[in-house]
Amino acid sequence: MVAFVISRLLQALPVLLVVALVSFALFTFVGDPVAAMLSQDATLADRENLIRLLGLDQPWYVQFWKFVGNALQGEFGLSYRLSRPVSALIAERAPATLELAFCAAAMTLCIGVPLGIFTGIYKDSWVSRVLLTVSLVGVSLPIFVLGMLLILVFAVQLGWLPSFGRGDTVQIGWWSSGLLTVSGLKALILPAITLAVFQLTLITRLVRAEMLEVLRTDYIKFARARGLSNRAINFGHALKNTLVPVITIAGLQLGGIIAFAIVTETVFQWPGMGFLFIQSVGAADIPVMAAYLLLISLVFVVINLGVDLLYYLVDPRLRAQR
Amino acid sequence: MLLEVKDLRVEFPTRRGVLTALNGISFGIAPGEVLGVVGESGAGKSMTGAAIIGLLEPPGRIAGGEILLEGRRIDNLPLAEMRKIRGKRIGAIFQDPLTTLNPLYTIGRQLVETMQAHLPLSDAEAKQRAIGWLEQVGIPAAAQRIDAYPHQFSGGMRQRVVIALALCAEPQLIVADEPTTALDVSIQAQIIALLKRLAREQRTAIMLVTHDMGVIAETADRVAVMYAGRIIEIGPVRQVVKHAQHPYTAGLMASIPPLDRKVDRLAQIDGSMPRLNAIPPGCPFSPRCPHVFERCRVSRPELMPAGETLAACWLHDKPGAPA
Numbered sequence: 001m002v003a004f005v006i007s008r009l010l011q012a013l014p015v016l017l018v019v020a021l022v023s024f025a026l027f028t029f030v031g032d033p034v035a036a037m038l039s040q041d042a043t044l045a046d047r048e049n050l051i052r053l054l055g056l057d058q059p060w061y062v063q064f065w066k067f068v069g070n071a072l073q074g075e076f077g078l079s080y081r082l083s084r085p086v087s088a089l090i091a092e093r094a095p096a097t098l099e100l101a102f103c104a105a106a107m108t109l110c111i112g113v114p115l116g117i118f119t120g121i122y123k124d125s126w127v128s129r130v131l132l133t134v135s136l137v138g139v140s141l142p143i144f145v146l147g148m149l150l151i152l153v154f155a156v157q158l159g160w161l162p163s164f165g166r167g168d169t170v171q172i173g174w175w176s177s178g179l180l181t182v183s184g185l186k187a188l189i190l191p192a193i194t195l196a197v198f199q200l201t202l203i204t205r206l207v208r209a210e211m212l213e214v215l216r217t218d219y220i221k222f223a224r225a226r227g228l229s230n231r232a233i234n235f236g237h238a239l240k241n242t243l244v245p246v247i248t249i250a251g252l253q254l255g256g257i258i259a260f261a262i263v264t265e266t267v268f269q270w271p272g273m274g275f276l277f278i279q280s281v282g283a284a285d286i287p288v289m290a291a292y293l294l295l296i297s298l299v300f301v302v303i304n305l306g307v308d309l310l311y312y313l314v315d316p317r318l319r320a321q322r
Numbered sequence: 323m324l325l326e327v328k329d330l331r332v333e334f335p336t337r338r339g340v341l342t343a344l345n346g347i348s349f350g351i352a353p354g355e356v357l358g359v360v361g362e363s364g365a366g367k368s369m370t371g372a373a374i375i376g377l378l379e380p381p382g383r384i385a386g387g388e389i390l391l392e393g394r395r396i397d398n399l400p401l402a403e404m405r406k407i408r409g410k411r412i413g414a415i416f417q418d419p420l421t422t423l424n425p426l427y428t429i430g431r432q433l434v435e436t437m438q439a440h441l442p443l444s445d446a447e448a449k450q451r452a453i454g455w456l457e458q459v460g461i462p463a464a465a466q467r468i469d470a471y472p473h474q475f476s477g478g479m480r481q482r483v484v485i486a487l488a489l490c491a492e493p494q495l496i497v498a499d500e501p502t503t504a505l506d507v508s509i510q511a512q513i514i515a516l517l518k519r520l521a522r523e524q525r526t527a528i529m530l531v532t533h534d535m536g537v538i539a540e541t542a543d544r545v546a547v548m549y550a551g552r553i554i555e556i557g558p559v560r561q562v563v564k565h566a567q568h569p570y571t572a573g574l575m576a577s578i579p580p581l582d583r584k585v586d587r588l589a590q591i592d593g594s595m596p597r598l599n600a601i602p603p604g605c606p607f608s609p610r611c612p613h614v615f616e617r618c619r620v621s622r623p624e625l626m627p628a629g630e631t632l633a634a635c636w637l638h639d640k641p642g643a644p645a
Contacts, residue, residue: 218421227409
């Protein structure tokens with residue numbers, strides 16, 4: 001078990017290094033930060049000075065080495081746009097994105113999995129048919145359209161929920177939480193729904209397909225022939241056998257929700273990392289973009305590790321092979 | 323009779339009309355008796371077994387006839403009632419032991435949940451009994467292996483576990499659907515011997531579905547031969563094997579290679595079994611039958627006394643005897 005975790009971590013290292021190299025390459029190939037940071041009437045000497053200050057006169061591998069060293073300490077330099085440490089910017093924005101992402105993920109799993117089970121077991125009932133048709137809409141509706149529709153109906157016309165921002169937040173240490181205030185919770189509803197709908201319909205359809213597959217197997221038939229209750233068969237024997245693919249996809253989805261909340265955050269002006277990223281792209285703010293890239297790859301690596309550990313718990317056949 | 327099947331008819335509604343998969347199936351099984359059911363693929367052997375335990379694959383359904391267990395109808399029971407019969411009074415063994423056990427649960431857990439579904443047992447009692455059953459079916463070091471997962475057993479061992487699962491709630495009847503087909507020949511004999519021994523000890527009747535005449539000859543008390551969804555001959559195993567009365571049964575027996583002499587060419591039955599949507603009127607075997615005559619093509623024979631068995635063949639229709 002421990003050996004498995006360590007080997008997985010070692011495998012993750014090259015992935016992170018490659019991503020680091022890509023984000024580092026951004027500095028060299030995208031835009032000219034020096035030109036961006038200097039004022040118009042700066043002299044050539046000012047320019048030389050700044051280049052030396054930023055370490056841009058060194059060979060690229062030295063720069064890369066420094067970059068990795070700094071990144072390991074959570075140090076990503078100054079934002080070109082805001083002239084503040086990137087790490088502070090991200091730490092400030094991360095809680096908003098993470099709260100949004102986990103709410104959306106919780107919604108996805110808590111609604112999507114039961115719906116998938118239901119439509120898998122009662123595949124021919126009209127409720128299932130309606131749900132599946134609606135889920136098609138969910139799969140095919142672009143996120144930004146959905147977000148704007150929700151704003152139009154619930155914020156503009158009904159006026160029940162705010163259309164942008166995060167509401168009031170409470171500071172707990174460095175973490176700013178919107179989950180503890182009424183306005184924070186209200187502000188969370190629409191973006192979370194927007195972010196969850198696509199993932200939810202996807203997970204519903206996945207669980208359904210897996211359930212249909214598993215319910216056809218011999219061991220389910222045998223479980224019925226042994227006289228087990230429907231509940232034990234559907235929720236014990238069948239559901240557990242659908243879990244491995246569902247965990248895989250759910251893990252990827254969680255990563256996707258965190259990383260690509262960009263559209264939702266933009267639509268709702270949500271002060272999270274995705275919104276920060278979009279603003280940074282507009283301003284060619286390389287340090288922020290690089291840090292964001294690295295952070296997201298780290299998120300995926302961690303989630304995949306978690307997914308692998310869950311496999312390990314669910315399926316005894318995988319345990320034997322280690 | 324422990325189990326009685328009367329005029330059972332199973333239909334599959336399809337887009338191009340209703341297919342009759344089983345028609346006019348009637349037979350009985352006495353307590354402790356082993357009834358073999360043979361026939362080629364698609365004859366309806368497995369489906370008869372599935373109909374008895376109430377696990378026909380939809381859209382298949384019982385369209386007529388009755389199934390009685392100790393005189394009580396079980397073919398029209400609500401699901402919850404039928405569930406109490408499955409496992410508890412009628413057990414089942416399936417063909418492929420590699421796929422009949424849930425890969426994610428230990429064999430101990432599967433035994434315990436089966437017993438606890440039917441018998442009022444505490445966890446500790448159920449576990450104790452589970453170990454007992456594993457010993458009964460010949461799993462070495464049962465007490466240690468109870469927490470093992472199915473993939474940690476070989477095919478033969480898994481079929482032993484399946485047999486333990488089928489027997490653990492002490493049913494009166496086991497429907498064994500090709501229990502040895504997926505196993506090595508050397509293991510087949512062991513499994514059959516085990517099944518036979520346990521059935522005798524528990525006084526459990528067995529409906530043994532197979533296409534292996536060797537297994538039937540060795541194990542069964544009586545045998546039913548199926549063809550195109552009907553029973554065409556039924557009787558004591560010795561009589562059916564040695565003195566088959568239906569031309570199809572005779573053809574089947576003749577196509578078994580003899581061990582005591584050399585033959586250049588095995589006997590075979592010309593043609594193939596008709597599809598369900600193209601069963602000829604009259605006797606379904608008539609197009610392939612070497613003894614066919616006019617009556618066979620027009621009217622369908624029911625089972626009638628023939629020698630010491632019952633055969634559905636007009637050759638045995640004695641003048642004056644009731645048809």
